[in-house]
Amino acid sequence: MRICIVGCGAVGSLFAANLAQLDDVEVWAYDTSREHVDAINANGLRLSGAGEVVGRLRATTDAEALPPCDFGIVATKAMHTESAIGATAHAFAGGCVATVQNGLGNEEALAAHVERVIRGTTFPAGKILEPGHVQWDVKGDTTMGPYSDAAPFAEVERLAAACTRGGMPTHAVQDARGPQWRKVIFNASTNPIGALTGLTHGRVCERPTSVRYVSRLVDEGKAVAAAQGIVLDADPEELIDHAAKPEVAYGHKASMLQDVEARRTTEVDYLNGGIVRFGREHGVPTPLNEAIWALVKGVEESWQP
Amino acid sequence: MLTRREDHARALNEQGLRVTGRADFTASVTASADPSGLPEPELVVVACKGSDLDALTERLAGHFAEATLMTVQNGLGAEEVAGAHGAWPLLSAVTFMSGTRHGDTQVEYVLDTETWIGPYRGTTPADAHAVADLIVSSGLKAAAFDDLRPAQWSKLIFNATVNAVAALTGLAHDFHFAEVERAGDLGLLVRGLMEEGKTVAAAAGVELWEDPWEMNVLATQRGHRHSPSMLEDVKAHRPTEIESITGSLVREAAKHGVPAPLHTALYALVKAKEASYS
Numbered sequence: 001m002r003i004c005i006v007g008c009g010a011v012g013s014l015f016a017a018n019l020a021q022l023d024d025v026e027v028w029a030y031d032t033s034r035e036h037v038d039a040i041n042a043n044g045l046r047l048s049g050a051g052e053v054v055g056r057l058r059a060t061t062d063a064e065a066l067p068p069c070d071f072g073i074v075a076t077k078a079m080h081t082e083s084a085i086g087a088t089a090h091a092f093a094g095g096c097v098a099t100v101q102n103g104l105g106n107e108e109a110l111a112a113h114v115e116r117v118i119r120g121t122t123f124p125a126g127k128i129l130e131p132g133h134v135q136w137d138v139k140g141d142t143t144m145g146p147y148s149d150a151a152p153f154a155e156v157e158r159l160a161a162a163c164t165r166g167g168m169p170t171h172a173v174q175d176a177r178g179p180q181w182r183k184v185i186f187n188a189s190t191n192p193i194g195a196l197t198g199l200t201h202g203r204v205c206e207r208p209t210s211v212r213y214v215s216r217l218v219d220e221g222k223a224v225a226a227a228q229g230i231v232l233d234a235d236p237e238e239l240i241d242h243a244a245k246p247e248v249a250y251g252h253k254a255s256m257l258q259d260v261e262a263r264r265t266t267e268v269d270y271l272n273g274g275i276v277r278f279g280r281e282h283g284v285p286t287p288l289n290e291a292i293w294a295l296v297k298g299v300e301e302s303w304q305p
Numbered sequence: 306m307l308t309r310r311e312d313h314a315r316a317l318n319e320q321g322l323r324v325t326g327r328a329d330f331t332a333s334v335t336a337s338a339d340p341s342g343l344p345e346p347e348l349v350v351v352a353c354k355g356s357d358l359d360a361l362t363e364r365l366a367g368h369f370a371e372a373t374l375m376t377v378q379n380g381l382g383a384e385e386v387a388g389a390h391g392a393w394p395l396l397s398a399v400t401f402m403s404g405t406r407h408g409d410t411q412v413e414y415v416l417d418t419e420t421w422i423g424p425y426r427g428t429t430p431a432d433a434h435a436v437a438d439l440i441v442s443s444g445l446k447a448a449a450f451d452d453l454r455p456a457q458w459s460k461l462i463f464n465a466t467v468n469a470v471a472a473l474t475g476l477a478h479d480f481h482f483a484e485v486e487r488a489g490d491l492g493l494l495v496r497g498l499m500e501e502g503k504t505v506a507a508a509a510g511v512e513l514w515e516d517p518w519e520m521n522v523l524a525t526q527r528g529h530r531h532s533p534s535m536l537e538d539v540k541a542h543r544p545t546e547i548e549s550i551t552g553s554l555v556r557e558a559a560k561h562g563v564p565a566p567l568h569t570a571l572y573a574l575v576k577a578k579e580a581s582y583s
Contacts, residue, residue, distance in 0.1 A: 197574055
């Protein structure tokens with residue numbers, strides 16, 4: 001089978017390099033970074049850290065060069081979904097496209113360009129060390145399920161099985177919204193607090209006034225999920241408590257805090273903004289998520305000259 | 306001028322106080338770091354930060370027996386804090402003026418807006434008018450009120466909102482604060498915070514002097530991108546006035562049993578931001 005990773009950043013690289021270990025899978029990667037693509041084609045894609053892997057695959061910055069694929073795995077930042085799928089959709093005319101991105105709304109954006117869309121949520125994380133070389137920070141599971149009836153469940157299972165065999169444990173489920181919303185609510189309730197205050201996850205959680213605010217954000221997210229009939233696969237509050245432990249992620253700077261420190265556009269539109277949007281559609285008020293959304297967007301605006 | 310540091314007082318006595326910006330002159334002043342080193346005043350303007358007010362007025366205890374004290378701190382309750390340290394007659398004031406200190410003997414006059422004055426304890430509206438007239442005759446802007454609370458609360462709601470939003474976003478008080486076009490626009494949050502503040506004022510029995518949202522829209526239309534003091538404080542990693550500004554509003558909300566989830570959230574965020582300095 002042929003799989004194309006669309007957006008070969010840290011998470012995309014974890015899928016690409018691991019899948020490239022399989023004899024029966026031909027892996028392609030589409031990315032806009034010329035240096036990264038050239039390094040992958042010259043030396044392979046190397047992962048270090050939680051696993052040592054070198055994957056041989058074909059990378060390109062030219063979407064036209066992509067052959068027809070059985071599967072796409074989209075791993076761009078959420079604000080690049082539209083342009084990435086717009087450029088690559090032709091390669092998936094006969095295949096399925098899965099998202100393993102953060103936030104809400106990616107499936108809708110994909111479905112505007114391709115017919116068979118797979119909803120996915122992934123926990124592994126890493127960062128790009130240099131072109132062609134990615135640090136694998138955290139291992140973890142991925143969950144996938146059909147976004148609509150158009151994506152056959154057998155195909156979801158086939159992709160999940162390939163990912164699992166390659167070293168990225170992946171579950172195929174009928175309704176993948178539970179894990180997705182659990183992760184979105186977790187991220188939306190903690191990441192922006194770190195981004196706005198400069199505190200690490202653990203330090204946010206040890207302040208009673210901050211943690212009360214985190215809980216209220218979680219409550220709003222849960223209410224929006226419940227209004228859609230989504231059953232969360234775990235309580236985001238438990239994840240938050242777990243992550244605050246010294247041995248887990250006490251000192252972890254949320255990715256949104258890293259974005260703010262580097263003055264990169266954040267994914268707040270797809271986290272808190274997504275919760276607000278789905279809340280409106282289902283008549284659930286989300287004033288605190290709306291507040292945090294406006295504040296982080298204000299931070300981004302403050303970088304304008 | 307009563308200063309904290311002796312070298313500050315010495316510099317002022319030797320060089321005078323230079324004012325730049327919207328004015329340009331050097332005033333000769335009498336300064337001391339010790340209240341007993343100053344001639345007996347008739348009016349004392351207490352202009353320190355809210356967080357220093359208690360300690361400062363404690364130093365004034367037993368001094369300035371003939372004087373009326375006027376507090377100009379942000380937030381609520383400055384009169385009570387100052388009044389606890391002596392029997393001085395009290396005037397209550399809020400000021401919209403702003404300036405930037407450029408060293409011990411130089412200040413830049415930035416916003417030439419009004420100071421509002423009202424009677425508080427042992428004073429009459431006539432006293433407030435007399436002080437306002439004095440300030441106006443000196444070249445600054447001032448107005449007297451029979452009851453300052455409506456104006457004080459208008460400013461409190463305005464300040465709690467604009468300062469905390471600026472401190473968290475890094476934005477000066479500019480057009481973003483009045484943008485209400487699309488979901489997620491900052492002006493929607495600003496308006497929500499002001500509506501919440503108005504609910505607290507109503508519960509406290511205060512009829513506002515000006516609508517804080519209109520004050521906000523007008524201020525952003527002036528075209529001058531004012532950098533609120535709380536933004537300057539977080540940039541310099543200094544403690545902010547969140548406790549006396551937003552803290553006052555949140556405590557009033559609790560006292561009168563009205564919810565204030567947005568101000569409570571911003572209070573928590575600014576406190577957490579202060580904690581990140583260390």
